[in-house]
């Protein structure tokens with residue numbers, strides 16, 4: 001069975017480097033935060049070309065902390081794309097603010113800037129754009145609207161480490177960038193992890209206090225804080241994997257282009273990648289008729305696929321109280337009811353990619 005993502009191949013290839021890094025961290029007993037977590041923060045900020053980064057315990061916390069740093073809370077609204085992983089909206093909800101969902105475009109499957117302005121009210125404080133599937137959203141258009149209305153722009157970069165928009169790496173475009181290092185993301189920890197990055201030092205200083213129980217000095221709590229530090233072992237592991245990120249992304253791009261050149265089935269629709277962006281093909285998403293049937297068809301042929309995401313945020317039961325209805329975000333709904341995710345990971349071979357292409361081309365719906 002070809003897996004949708006096979007992390008074991010990465011571990012096998014770099015086993016000794018990973019184990020050495022973990023051993024060093026254990027020898028120093030730098031387990032919660034500490035020198036390896038701090039070292040990764042500096043390396044990650046350097047890699048992205050941003051002023052500072054603050055490692056946290058997962059991407060959901062990164063989004064939550066970004067909202068807190070911007071002073072967002074009860075009575076506020078934040079624009080969020082309907083087509084994203086639900087955690088983009090959780091960070092807003094945790095603060096007491098309300099996510100306001102906006103549809104995606106029919107071709108890039110990213111937030112549609114032309115639909116944002118009608119959703120802005122006097123309570124709107126920020127727009128969270130998501131670089132979904134590793135494809136940068138239309139940042140310039142979103143930023144223009146944000147500036148016109150005095151709103152913050154937060155980037156959800158959980159699926160897009162190393163992706164770039166007009167030559168600038170994502171995370172450094174808006175006010176704050178949020179990363180997830182969940183296993184299977186294109187930069188991942190051996191457990192949970194995340195990072196908040198910014199060119200504004202003040203925001204990162206705030207994250208450092210919030211994530212550390214509200215302390216700058218131990219046992220002196222300035223604000224109500226959280227336990228959201230990055231584990232030392234995760235920092236140590238990611239200092240290894242960060243060295244391979246560009247190489248991994250280049251291979252993902254190669255495989256993405258191979259899929260795009262090879263898939264010719266007229267029943268299958270692919271994502272459009274605007275030419276001013278460098279996507280990193282975190283997820284290779286396609287639209288197919290009857291996706292559940294497609295998954296079974298692929299599985300029967302020895303290929304594991306899955307779906308991102310079968311229910312758009314605005315129609316999730318958890319947000320039923322917000323009162324959205326089917327038809328409110330038609331492009332996101334169309335995508336949700338037709339999406340399927342093909343295998344994609346850097347260690348996948350050309351032969352495996354071609355086998356998937358052949359199967360996709362023979363799918364009859």
Ligand SMILES: *Cc1c(COP(=O)(O)O)cnc(C)c1O
Pocket residue numbers: 058059060061084085087088130156158159179180181182193194
């Ligand atoms: C994975 C993901 C998150 C959440 O990150 P966790 O580390 O799983 O908490 C948020 N947003 C998007 C777009 C994601 O893909």
